[in-house]
Amino acid sequence: MRIVGLTGGIASGKSTVSNLFKAHGIPVVDADIVARNLLKKGTGGWKKVVSAFGEDILLDNGEVDRAKLGQIVFSDPGKRQLLNRLLAPFISRGILMEVLKLWMKGCSIIVLDVPLLFEAKMDKWTKPIVVVWVDPETQLQRLMTRDGSTEEEAKSRINAQMPLDLKRSKADIVIDNTGTLAALHEEFQKVLIQITKPLTWTELMLSRKGAFLALFSIFVGVAICQKSS
Numbered sequence: 001m002r003i004v005g006l007t008g009g010i011a012s013g014k015s016t017v018s019n020l021f022k023a024h025g026i027p028v029v030d031a032d033i034v035a036r037n038l039l040k041k042g043t044g045g046w047k048k049v050v051s052a053f054g055e056d057i058l059l060d061n062g063e064v065d066r067a068k069l070g071q072i073v074f075s076d077p078g079k080r081q082l083l084n085r086l087l088a089p090f091i092s093r094g095i096l097m098e099v100l101k102l103w104m105k106g107c108s109i110i111v112l113d114v115p116l117l118f119e120a121k122m123d124k125w126t127k128p129i130v131v132v133w134v135d136p137e138t139q140l141q142r143l144m145t146r147d148g149s150t151e152e153e154a155k156s157r158i159n160a161q162m163p164l165d166l167k168r169s170k171a172d173i174v175i176d177n178t179g180t181l182a183a184l185h186e187e188f189q190k191v192l193i194q195i196t197k198p199l200t201w202t203e204l205m206l207s208r209k210g211a212f213l214a215l216f217s218i219f220v221g222v223a224i225c226q227k228s229s
Protein backbone atom coordinates (compact mmCIF):
# COMPACT_ATOMS: atom_id res chain seq x y z
CA MET A 1 0.00 0.00 0.00
CA ARG A 2 1.30 3.45 -0.90
CA ILE A 3 0.78 6.06 1.84
CA VAL A 4 0.96 9.57 0.43
CA GLY A 5 1.59 12.42 2.89
CA LEU A 6 -0.38 15.61 2.34
CA THR A 7 0.61 18.64 4.36
CA GLY A 8 1.15 22.39 4.18
CA GLY A 9 0.45 25.49 6.23
CA ILE A 10 -2.82 26.45 7.87
CA ALA A 11 -5.30 27.50 5.14
CA SER A 12 -2.83 26.67 2.37
CA GLY A 13 -5.47 24.42 0.79
CA LYS A 14 -4.90 20.88 2.13
CA SER A 15 -8.62 20.15 2.59
CA THR A 16 -9.33 21.51 -0.88
CA VAL A 17 -6.68 19.17 -2.34
CA SER A 18 -7.81 16.25 -0.19
CA ASN A 19 -11.35 16.70 -1.58
CA LEU A 20 -9.87 16.33 -5.07
CA PHE A 21 -8.20 13.06 -4.03
CA LYS A 22 -11.52 11.80 -2.63
CA ALA A 23 -13.33 12.83 -5.82
CA HIS A 24 -10.87 10.58 -7.70
CA GLY A 25 -11.69 7.63 -5.43
CA ILE A 26 -8.53 7.87 -3.31
CA PRO A 27 -9.32 7.56 0.40
CA VAL A 28 -8.01 10.25 2.74
CA VAL A 29 -7.29 10.02 6.46
CA ASP A 30 -7.83 13.52 7.88
CA ALA A 31 -5.81 14.20 11.05
CA ASP A 32 -8.02 17.17 11.97
CA ILE A 33 -11.05 14.85 12.05
CA VAL A 34 -9.13 12.25 14.08
CA ALA A 35 -8.09 15.02 16.52
CA ARG A 36 -11.68 16.34 16.71
CA ASN A 37 -13.02 12.88 17.63
CA LEU A 38 -10.38 12.59 20.34
CA LEU A 39 -11.71 15.67 22.09
CA LYS A 40 -15.31 14.40 22.24
CA LYS A 41 -16.80 14.42 25.73
CA GLY A 42 -15.76 11.45 27.87
CA THR A 43 -12.95 10.15 25.61
CA GLY A 44 -9.37 9.59 26.85
CA GLY A 45 -8.15 12.73 25.08
CA TRP A 46 -10.97 14.81 26.56
CA LYS A 47 -10.12 13.62 30.09
CA LYS A 48 -6.41 14.48 29.69
CA VAL A 49 -7.16 17.90 28.26
CA VAL A 50 -9.77 18.78 30.91
CA SER A 51 -7.45 17.74 33.74
CA ALA A 52 -4.60 19.82 32.26
CA PHE A 53 -6.57 22.93 31.18
CA GLY A 54 -9.43 22.88 33.71
CA GLU A 55 -13.20 22.87 33.30
CA ASP A 56 -13.14 26.50 32.13
CA ILE A 57 -12.50 25.21 28.60
CA LEU A 58 -15.82 23.32 28.56
CA LEU A 59 -19.15 24.44 27.14
CA ASP A 60 -22.34 23.99 29.19
CA ASN A 61 -22.95 20.60 27.52
CA GLY A 62 -19.52 19.32 28.62
CA GLU A 63 -17.96 19.41 25.15
CA VAL A 64 -14.65 21.25 24.69
CA ASP A 65 -15.10 24.89 23.65
CA ARG A 66 -12.78 24.68 20.65
CA ALA A 67 -12.73 28.44 20.06
CA LYS A 68 -11.67 29.03 23.68
CA LEU A 69 -9.02 26.29 23.68
CA GLY A 70 -7.79 27.64 20.33
CA GLN A 71 -7.43 31.15 21.78
CA ILE A 72 -5.42 29.76 24.69
CA VAL A 73 -3.04 27.51 22.75
CA PHE A 74 -2.43 29.75 19.74
CA SER A 75 -1.39 32.66 21.95
CA ASP A 76 0.83 30.67 24.31
CA PRO A 77 3.55 28.35 22.90
CA GLY A 78 3.97 26.59 26.28
CA LYS A 79 0.26 25.69 26.46
CA ARG A 80 0.32 24.62 22.81
CA GLN A 81 3.23 22.30 23.49
CA LEU A 82 1.33 20.88 26.45
CA LEU A 83 -1.77 20.22 24.30
CA ASN A 84 0.39 18.67 21.57
CA ARG A 85 2.16 16.45 24.10
CA LEU A 86 -1.16 15.26 25.54
CA LEU A 87 -2.85 14.56 22.21
CA ALA A 88 0.05 13.42 19.98
CA PRO A 89 0.01 9.73 21.06
CA PHE A 90 -3.78 9.55 20.64
CA ILE A 91 -3.61 11.24 17.23
CA SER A 92 -0.90 8.95 15.84
CA ARG A 93 -2.74 5.88 17.18
CA GLY A 94 -6.03 7.14 15.68
CA ILE A 95 -4.40 7.72 12.30
CA LEU A 96 -2.77 4.29 12.39
CA MET A 97 -6.14 2.65 13.11
CA GLU A 98 -7.68 4.42 10.09
CA VAL A 99 -4.76 3.30 7.91
CA LEU A 100 -5.18 -0.29 9.11
CA LYS A 101 -8.91 -0.25 8.28
CA LEU A 102 -8.16 0.97 4.75
CA TRP A 103 -5.35 -1.60 4.34
CA MET A 104 -7.76 -4.37 5.40
CA LYS A 105 -10.24 -3.12 2.79
CA GLY A 106 -7.48 -3.67 0.20
CA CYS A 107 -6.80 -0.01 -0.70
CA SER A 108 -3.57 0.25 -2.69
CA ILE A 109 -3.09 3.99 -2.23
CA ILE A 110 -4.21 6.29 0.54
CA VAL A 111 -3.54 9.89 1.51
CA LEU A 112 -2.73 11.10 5.03
CA ASP A 113 -3.81 14.74 5.38
CA VAL A 114 -1.80 15.85 8.40
CA PRO A 115 -1.18 19.58 9.01
CA LEU A 116 1.66 18.79 11.45
CA LEU A 117 3.17 15.91 9.41
CA PHE A 118 6.76 17.18 9.83
CA GLU A 119 6.33 18.69 13.31
CA ALA A 120 4.90 15.37 14.62
CA LYS A 121 7.56 13.38 12.70
CA MET A 122 4.92 11.39 10.82
CA ASP A 123 6.68 12.20 7.55
CA LYS A 124 8.66 8.95 7.87
CA TRP A 125 5.44 6.99 7.38
CA THR A 126 4.68 8.54 4.01
CA LYS A 127 6.10 8.64 0.49
CA PRO A 128 5.78 10.77 -1.52
CA ILE A 129 5.13 13.87 0.57
CA VAL A 130 2.95 16.50 -1.11
CA VAL A 131 3.16 20.03 0.31
CA VAL A 132 0.43 22.52 -0.58
CA TRP A 133 2.12 25.91 -0.67
CA VAL A 134 0.73 29.46 -1.00
CA ASP A 135 2.42 32.81 -0.81
CA PRO A 136 2.25 34.34 2.70
CA GLU A 137 -0.13 37.19 1.80
CA THR A 138 -2.65 34.86 0.12
CA GLN A 139 -2.43 32.47 3.08
CA LEU A 140 -3.18 35.27 5.55
CA GLN A 141 -6.10 36.62 3.50
CA ARG A 142 -7.67 33.16 2.98
CA LEU A 143 -7.31 32.28 6.66
CA MET A 144 -8.89 35.56 7.82
CA THR A 145 -11.76 35.18 5.33
CA ARG A 146 -12.43 31.52 6.15
CA ASP A 147 -12.30 31.83 9.95
CA GLY A 148 -13.53 35.43 10.23
CA SER A 149 -10.43 36.12 12.34
CA THR A 150 -8.42 39.27 12.90
CA GLU A 151 -4.97 39.70 11.35
CA GLU A 152 -3.37 39.15 14.76
CA GLU A 153 -5.28 35.90 15.40
CA ALA A 154 -4.52 34.60 11.93
CA LYS A 155 -0.81 35.44 12.24
CA SER A 156 -0.56 33.67 15.60
CA ARG A 157 -2.01 30.51 14.03
CA ILE A 158 0.36 30.73 11.05
CA ASN A 159 3.34 31.24 13.35
CA ALA A 160 2.36 28.21 15.45
CA GLN A 161 3.54 25.94 12.63
CA MET A 162 6.84 25.16 10.93
CA PRO A 163 7.46 27.88 8.28
CA LEU A 164 5.74 26.92 5.04
CA ASP A 165 8.91 27.54 3.00
CA LEU A 166 10.74 24.98 5.16
CA LYS A 167 7.93 22.46 4.59
CA ARG A 168 8.21 23.14 0.87
CA SER A 169 11.95 22.36 0.98
CA LYS A 170 11.17 18.95 2.54
CA ALA A 171 8.53 18.01 -0.06
CA ASP A 172 8.77 15.43 -2.82
CA ILE A 173 5.98 17.23 -4.69
CA VAL A 174 4.92 20.88 -4.27
CA ILE A 175 1.48 22.14 -5.24
CA ASP A 176 1.47 25.92 -5.59
CA ASN A 177 -2.05 27.00 -4.61
CA THR A 178 -1.52 30.75 -4.91
CA GLY A 179 -3.62 30.92 -8.07
CA THR A 180 -7.26 30.22 -8.83
CA LEU A 181 -9.16 27.03 -8.04
CA ALA A 182 -9.11 26.23 -11.77
CA ALA A 183 -5.29 26.45 -11.75
CA LEU A 184 -5.22 24.17 -8.68
CA HIS A 185 -7.40 21.58 -10.44
CA GLU A 186 -5.03 21.64 -13.42
CA GLU A 187 -1.94 21.21 -11.22
CA PHE A 188 -3.67 18.44 -9.29
CA GLN A 189 -4.13 16.36 -12.46
CA LYS A 190 -0.32 16.30 -12.97
CA VAL A 191 0.23 15.32 -9.33
CA LEU A 192 -2.35 12.55 -9.61
CA ILE A 193 -0.47 11.02 -12.57
CA GLN A 194 2.83 11.21 -10.65
CA ILE A 195 1.35 9.60 -7.54
CA THR A 196 -0.55 6.78 -9.19
CA LYS A 197 2.19 5.66 -11.59
CA PRO A 198 3.80 2.35 -10.56
CA LEU A 199 7.25 2.60 -8.96
CA THR A 200 10.26 1.74 -11.13
CA TRP A 201 12.60 -0.99 -9.88
CA THR A 202 15.19 1.61 -8.87
CA GLU A 203 12.60 3.62 -6.90
CA LEU A 204 11.34 0.44 -5.25
CA MET A 205 14.85 -0.62 -4.24
CA LEU A 206 15.67 2.88 -2.96
CA SER A 207 12.54 2.91 -0.80
CA ARG A 208 12.67 1.49 2.74
CA LYS A 209 10.09 -1.13 1.77
CA GLY A 210 12.25 -2.20 -1.17
CA ALA A 211 15.40 -2.37 0.94
CA PHE A 212 13.51 -4.45 3.50
CA LEU A 213 12.21 -6.82 0.78
CA ALA A 214 15.71 -7.19 -0.69
CA LEU A 215 17.22 -7.96 2.74
CA PHE A 216 14.39 -10.36 3.54
CA SER A 217 14.89 -12.21 0.23
CA ILE A 218 18.65 -12.49 0.87
CA PHE A 219 17.96 -13.78 4.39
CA VAL A 220 15.47 -16.40 3.12
CA GLY A 221 17.87 -17.38 0.30
CA VAL A 222 20.76 -17.88 2.75
CA ALA A 223 18.52 -19.89 5.10
CA ILE A 224 17.39 -22.19 2.24
CA CYS A 225 21.01 -22.67 1.04
CA GLN A 226 22.19 -23.55 4.59
CA LYS A 227 19.35 -26.06 5.03
CA SER A 228 20.03 -27.81 1.72
CA SER A 229 23.85 -28.00 2.23
Ligand SMILES: CC(C)(COP(=O)(O)OP(=O)(O)OC[C@H]1O[C@@H](n2cnc3c(N)ncnc32)[C@H](O)[C@@H]1O)[C@@H](O)C(=O)NCCC(=O)NCCS
Binding pocket: 009, 010, 011, 031, 032, 035, 039, 066, 067, 069, 070, 073, 080, 083, 084, 087, 091, 114, 115, 116, 117, 120, 157, 160, 161
Ligand atom coordinates in the same frame (compact mmCIF):
# COMPACT_ATOMS: atom_id res chain seq x y z
C1 LIG B 1 -6.86 23.91 19.43
C2 LIG B 1 -8.06 23.36 18.73
C3 LIG B 1 -9.11 22.87 19.75
C4 LIG B 1 -8.69 24.50 17.90
O1 LIG B 1 -9.78 23.98 17.18
P1 LIG B 1 -10.33 24.71 15.84
O2 LIG B 1 -11.65 24.05 15.55
O3 LIG B 1 -10.30 26.18 16.05
O4 LIG B 1 -9.27 24.39 14.69
P2 LIG B 1 -9.10 23.02 13.84
O5 LIG B 1 -8.98 21.85 14.74
O6 LIG B 1 -10.13 22.98 12.79
O7 LIG B 1 -7.65 23.23 13.22
C5 LIG B 1 -7.45 24.14 12.16
C6 LIG B 1 -6.01 24.14 11.77
O8 LIG B 1 -5.22 24.65 12.83
C7 LIG B 1 -3.93 24.07 12.75
N1 LIG B 1 -3.61 23.44 14.04
C8 LIG B 1 -4.41 22.68 14.82
N2 LIG B 1 -3.77 22.29 15.93
C9 LIG B 1 -2.54 22.81 15.85
C10 LIG B 1 -1.40 22.77 16.71
N3 LIG B 1 -1.43 22.10 17.87
N4 LIG B 1 -0.29 23.45 16.32
C11 LIG B 1 -0.25 24.12 15.16
N5 LIG B 1 -1.29 24.20 14.31
C12 LIG B 1 -2.42 23.55 14.65
C13 LIG B 1 -3.99 23.04 11.63
O9 LIG B 1 -3.48 23.60 10.43
C14 LIG B 1 -5.45 22.77 11.49
O10 LIG B 1 -5.77 22.33 10.18
C15 LIG B 1 -7.69 22.18 17.76
O11 LIG B 1 -6.98 22.68 16.67
C16 LIG B 1 -6.89 21.10 18.44
O12 LIG B 1 -7.43 20.30 19.18
N6 LIG B 1 -5.57 21.05 18.16
C17 LIG B 1 -4.70 20.05 18.74
C18 LIG B 1 -4.72 18.78 17.92
C19 LIG B 1 -3.80 18.86 16.74
O13 LIG B 1 -2.59 18.91 16.90
N7 LIG B 1 -4.40 18.89 15.53
C20 LIG B 1 -3.67 18.89 14.29
C21 LIG B 1 -3.69 17.49 13.71
S1 LIG B 1 -2.08 17.00 13.18
Ligand SMILES: Nc1ncnc2c1ncn2[C@@H]1O[C@H](COP(=O)(O)OP(=O)(O)OP(=O)(O)O)[C@@H](O)[C@H]1O
Binding pocket: 008, 009, 010, 011, 012, 013, 014, 015, 016, 017, 032, 115, 142, 143, 146, 177, 178, 179, 180, 181, 182, 184
Ligand atom coordinates in the same frame (compact mmCIF):
# COMPACT_ATOMS: atom_id res chain seq x y z
N1 LIG C 1 -7.06 28.24 -5.13
C1 LIG C 1 -7.93 28.81 -4.26
N2 LIG C 1 -8.53 29.96 -4.58
C2 LIG C 1 -9.36 30.56 -3.70
N3 LIG C 1 -9.67 30.09 -2.48
C3 LIG C 1 -9.09 28.92 -2.12
C4 LIG C 1 -8.19 28.22 -2.98
N4 LIG C 1 -7.78 27.10 -2.35
C5 LIG C 1 -8.39 27.11 -1.14
N5 LIG C 1 -9.17 28.20 -1.01
C6 LIG C 1 -9.94 28.58 0.20
O1 LIG C 1 -8.98 28.89 1.21
C7 LIG C 1 -9.44 28.45 2.47
C8 LIG C 1 -8.39 27.51 3.06
O2 LIG C 1 -8.39 26.28 2.32
P1 LIG C 1 -8.46 24.87 3.06
O3 LIG C 1 -9.52 24.88 4.10
O4 LIG C 1 -8.51 23.84 2.00
O5 LIG C 1 -7.03 24.91 3.77
P2 LIG C 1 -6.37 23.88 4.78
O6 LIG C 1 -4.92 23.85 4.44
O7 LIG C 1 -7.10 22.59 4.76
O8 LIG C 1 -6.59 24.59 6.18
P3 LIG C 1 -6.42 24.00 7.69
O9 LIG C 1 -4.95 23.87 7.95
O10 LIG C 1 -7.01 25.06 8.56
O11 LIG C 1 -7.15 22.71 7.77
C9 LIG C 1 -10.81 27.82 2.27
O12 LIG C 1 -11.78 28.78 2.54
C10 LIG C 1 -10.80 27.46 0.77
O13 LIG C 1 -12.09 27.44 0.22
